[in-house]
Amino acid sequence: MALSVSQRGQDMPVSPFRKLAPFxxxxxxxxxxxxxxxxxxxxxxxxxxxxxxxxxxxxxxxxYSHGAGTExxxxxxxxxxxxxxxxxNFDEILVxxxxxxxxLFALLTCLNxxxxxxxxxxxxxxxxxxxIAAGVKIVTVxxxxxxxxxxxxxxxxxxxxxxxxxxxxxxxPSNPTGYVYTRQxxxxxxxxxxxxxxxxxxxxxxxxxxxxxxxxxxALNLAGGEEYVVVLDTISKRYSACGARVGxxxxxxKAVFEAxxxxxxxxxxxxxxxxxxxxxxxxxxxxYFAENRAEYQARRDLTVRRLQAMPGVQCPVPGGAFYVMAxxxxxxxxxxxxxxxxxxxxxxxxxxxxxxxxxxxTPGLGRQxxxxxxxxxxxxxxxxxxxxxxxxxxxxxxxxELTPEPAxxxxx
Amino acid sequence: MALSVSQRGQDMPVSPFRKLAPFxxxxxxxxxxxxxxxxxxxxxxxxxxxxxxxxxxxxxxxxYSHGAGTExxxxxxxxxxxxxxxxxNFDEILVxxxxxxxxLFALLTCLNxxxxxxxxxxxxxxxxxxxIAAGVKIVTVxxxxxxxxxxxxxxxxxxxxxxxxxxxxxxxPSNPTGYVYTRQxxxxxxxxxxxxxxxxxxxxxxxxxxxxxxxxxxALNLAGGEEYVVVLDTISKRYSACGARVGxxxxxxKAVFEAxxxxxxxxxxxxxxxxxxxxxxxxxxxxYFAENRAEYQARRDLTVRRLQAMPGVQCPVPGGAFYVMAxxxxxxxxxxxxxxxxxxxxxxxxxxxxxxxxxxxTPGLGRQxxxxxxxxxxxxxxxxxxxxxxxxxxxxxxxxELTPEPAxxxxx
Numbered sequence: 112m113a114l115s116v117s118q119r120g121q122d123m124p125v126s127p128f129r130k131l132a133p134f135x136x137x138x139x140x141x142x143x144x145x146x147x148x149x150x151x152x153x154x155x156x157x158x159x160x161x162x163x164x165x166x167x168x169x170x171x172x173x174x175y176s177h178g179a180g181t182e183x184x185x186x187x188x189x190x191x192x193x194x195x196x197x198x199x200n201f202d203e204i205l206v207x208x209x210x211x212x213x214x215l216f217a218l219l220t221c222l223n224x225x226x227x228x229x230x231x232x233x234x235x236x237x238x239x240x241x242x243i244a245a246g247v248k249i250v251t252v253x254x255x256x257x258x259x260x261x262x263x264x265x266x267x268x269x270x271x272x273x274x275x276x277x278x279x280x281x282x283x284p285s286n287p288t289g290y291v292y293t294r295q296x297x298x299x300x301x302x303x304x305x306x307x308x309x310x311x312x313x314x315x316x317x318x319x320x321x322x323x324x325x326x327x328x329x330a331l332n333l334a335g336g337e338e339y340v341v342v343l344d345t346i347s348k349r350y351s352a353c354g355a356r357v358g359x360x361x362x363x364x365k366a367v368f369e370a371x372x373x374x375x376x377x378x379x380x381x382x383x384x385x386x387x388x389x390x391x392x393x394x395x396x397x398x399y400f401a402e403n404r405a406e407y408q409a410r411r412d413l414t415v416r417r418l419q420a421m422p423g424v425q426c427p428v429p430g431g432a433f434y435v436m437a438x439x440x441x442x443x444x445x446x447x448x449x450x451x452x453x454x455x456x457x458x459x460x461x462x463x464x465x466x467x468x469x470x471x472x473t474p475g476l477g478r479q480x481x482x483x484x485x486x487x488x489x490x491x492x493x494x495x496x497x498x499x500x501x502x503x504x505x506x507x508x509x510x511x512e513l514t515p516e517p518a519x520x521x522x523x
Numbered sequence: 524m525a526l527s528v529s530q531r532g533q534d535m536p537v538s539p540f541r542k543l544a545p546f547x548x549x550x551x552x553x554x555x556x557x558x559x560x561x562x563x564x565x566x567x568x569x570x571x572x573x574x575x576x577x578x579x580x581x582x583x584x585x586x587y588s589h590g591a592g593t594e595x596x597x598x599x600x601x602x603x604x605x606x607x608x609x610x611x612n613f614d615e616i617l618v619x620x621x622x623x624x625x626x627l628f629a630l631l632t633c634l635n636x637x638x639x640x641x642x643x644x645x646x647x648x649x650x651x652x653x654x655i656a657a658g659v660k661i662v663t664v665x666x667x668x669x670x671x672x673x674x675x676x677x678x679x680x681x682x683x684x685x686x687x688x689x690x691x692x693x694x695x696p697s698n699p700t701g702y703v704y705t706r707q708x709x710x711x712x713x714x715x716x717x718x719x720x721x722x723x724x725x726x727x728x729x730x731x732x733x734x735x736x737x738x739x740x741x742a743l744n745l746a747g748g749e750e751y752v753v754v755l756d757t758i759s760k761r762y763s764a765c766g767a768r769v770g771x772x773x774x775x776x777k778a779v780f781e782a783x784x785x786x787x788x789x790x791x792x793x794x795x796x797x798x799x800x801x802x803x804x805x806x807x808x809x810x811y812f813a814e815n816r817a818e819y820q821a822r823r824d825l826t827v828r829r830l831q832a833m834p835g836v837q838c839p840v841p842g843g844a845f846y847v848m849a850x851x852x853x854x855x856x857x858x859x860x861x862x863x864x865x866x867x868x869x870x871x872x873x874x875x876x877x878x879x880x881x882x883x884x885t886p887g888l889g890r891q892x893x894x895x896x897x898x899x900x901x902x903x904x905x906x907x908x909x910x911x912x913x914x915x916x917x918x919x920x921x922x923x924e925l926t927p928e929p930a931x932x933x934x935x
Contacts (some may be wrong), residue, residue, distance in 0.1 A: 354795025370532030383766025
């Protein structure tokens, strides 16, 4: 018997978002300008009116709140959901420490250790860490860039469902693909959940950011989903308030709500300062989103237009979130990402991107793909894309050959 | 196969702090004044200078921080630890979402599912919830009110250690007993940890609140503890900032730090607004604590003096925190606590207290004990204690008989 870190501690992955960070730091130390297209940290200011509300708040004693959040914040959040066309009640909303805690509570509540969670890949890489923390196993169903990462065929889901499967987890609109699932896809998935008695966990962090006039369908608005659907939500991206750490778990399943609330009681309360900010933010009118949506859409359009003009690049048009996934004519996107920071510069500038292997669980998949976050203003974004264009021409590992991928990806 | 909540979700206890809450609400609805001696929410204001620093901070984009916390907050926190006589380095401090997250990360990092954690009882009831979330088993060693809840004999610890035991968890100064463990007790416990290769997890939330000129010994200051000790800490009680949700996990064990940091990366960052507040709070001089300490000590003295003057009440003098544990001459403290809210009033006032059964894991223990939190000003505290005195005279279940307790408590 010796002192050692737990197995789950050893299994916890290094964040895929941090792997290239030391190379970026070194590049900056050499005086290089690095455009960050790698992280989902919005550059749009937190709503000034919400910040002002926090500043004006009574902060004499920053005290615990109710475990489900302050009543005033939950009331305002209920109003937000109603305005967003999602008629949920006050007592169906559990305020969490950002979307992260909503994900953790959902896994702890809906799955036993050893149970399986089906997730379409590519998926938000951090789900892996939550699965390890909760002791559950992620099983993937693989999407393809050829159809813009639409929902894989139901038969692929059916093929991986076992008696241990307890839930399906979806991010809609998707991080990392930007794909917006259609109502038909979601209804089909709910039907599958009903047939197999699975929870449908829907991460809707990017709900308000859909483009071309489209709107995302909330899983809460699927007929017959009351018992099955748990929505994981956050104000982080919606109001550029990632550091406030305020999210929510929303479900009409009373047993799930009650158990999740008991997990919430263990940490007594969610962040009080963040809720004060959130209370003012979620009261903002639809025009707030309309303005940001226009900005993000202009950036998406620029990003896609530039990428599609680069020889050998494949880039579907994402309908939402603030990411694009692209296939690049490179041997290995992680090697390319590192090379961008260590060897490349264009007018003393370079960029940092997210190699897509961090978003696939199946080994070998996504080796030539990257995720780009368009969280820069149009000028900087254009400059960053010029760097990418130049880099693709200069990169020694350039190849238009497809890296072979496993034929039966989801079986891996 | 049917849709059901996970076993751990079903096992999660209702917070012991909430059981009597509906009765308190009902009493208030009937126009009754209820003194809350049941919760650890300080009534002393959050330091105004820290609040002002938050208000003045640059809040244009409330963004993610580094997973271990902002560099500026960690630097300031390092200085606080040095001033507190605990020489830890910057890279040994992981900022967490309050003490709660530090506890969760420590359990996830140090123990595998099914492993055992030894905790002296009575203990902070919420540890049970964290143990369920992390899938670990709490095994208790029982303390006694007769010696003020000093550390139970080492032989009692030895008796419960199995090959599955991985850690000992202590709260020092203790919530709920207020006991301050001596350096000798802590050294003996560390010796035990060394002999059996166990982690020593030390929850030091109440470090700064020790009375009669005494100071608490941090487990970080035990010679030879480098590999064994993990301290769980928070600004919640120290600066009356429970709602800010800012804590820390501090360890010199690099493997533990690294794994805990990977768990931290999963939620990307701790609360940013809380860290801004904390940065100003932890820079406050020692005089800040001296002032609050004097206030809390006066309250403790009043509480103990009044309790000891009540016939049939046993109340050791707690050396720290802001709680006292008392043995009351009642048949059942939970029944008494409910009766206080449903049937009793003295000048239309009553009080809410915490029945001690929520702090014992062994069934039947603490049935005649309560925890009182002295988080009221002296005038209100005195009035609350007068209510208690009157209530003990009026309570129909009054008894000076001892409720029989299991002879081999720790074997339960």
